[in-house]
């Protein structure tokens with residue numbers, strides 16, 4: 001976290017938000033649940049050390065609707081500036097499968113898994129857990145099966161629009177995740193969904209680089225800003241504020 005703060009200052013960011021993972025499913029080694037007490041102490045240490053940088057706290061809840069008690073314990077540990085709700089996994093043939101494993105599925109299972117991903121996102125939005133931002137809405141596009149026709153929003157329009165309506169109804173912001181600067185095809189979501197977001201009455205957009213490493217902090221933000229602006233959202237004078245319509 002200290003190296004990330006150093007990097008943020010180096011590239012001229014006025015602020016940084018750490019939204020560490022609270023994952024309760026363990027299907028691959030990168031999944032973990034933040035040590036929330038240690039994390040909040042680390043945030044305080046960074047704030048004391050980097051006084052010229054605004055440091056916001058947060059957590060990315062993975063499948064909170066599957067883990068009511070665990071989610072409650074994380075959220076009651078202390079004050080968090082940003083709480084993201086996210087889905088990484090679906091249940092397929094009675095076991096949990098992470099989206100990063102989707103490319104290894106059979107073609108038929110892949111189709112089911114992608115649709116399940118959107119159904120789980122909708123189920124999460126229907127759950128009572130408090131989160132204020134919906135993370136990487138069309139995450140499976142990051143792990144699209146090689147050899148398939150490319151991911152097309154219109155193939156899932158009905159489900160995506162239902163998710164966006166539910167997101168707006170909850171008063172949540174929609175995150176645009178750059179997949180560590182992976183370019184336009186890895187922007188989750190891209191322009192089409194952002195336009196739908198505006199159409200259904202969505203008011204706010206947040207930006208995330210999903211950096212996982214200091215070198216990737218804010219990677220792809222310039223592209224993301226152009227796309228979000230093209231969809232009809234504008235920045236605020238306050239640099240940590242959400243972009244609004």
Ligand SMILES: [Zn+2]
Nearest residue numbers: 060086135136
């Ligand atoms: Zn995530």
